[in-house]
Amino acid sequence: MEFDESTVHALLDFDLLSKLVVGIGEVSDITGVPQRQIRYWEDKGIIRTIKDGEGTTRKYDYMNIKKILLVKELLDDGYTLDAAARKIEDRLKLVDEAFKKLADRKGSTE
């Protein structure tokens, strides 16, 4: 499989974003969602955070930040927290399945 230059750049960017982890303060600052609310959502199971090494501080990666922004919008559109959570989970599931199919095709043809 070969990639053109722009695709390579896109993949590098994605890799970079995946490793980008920030504290709750940064996330709150960027997304505009109060820290209290972010932890609240985590408790409800809407978002999953990573614990950093020995410390107990939560770290938020690209997916988490994206998810928080998504929940924020969904809630703003009148969804309940639960409904928003389901919608997001379903979408993630669809994306995962789509890529799985793609991987299967590539695997069988190569």
Add this chain to the structure above:
DNA sequence: GTTCTCACA
């Protein structure tokens, strides 16, 4: 700086 918990609306 972050975490948790109890209480309240």
Add this chain to the structure above:
DNA sequence: TGTGAGAA
């Protein structure tokens, strides 16, 4: 559903 305050 979301917040405030105090303690660690």
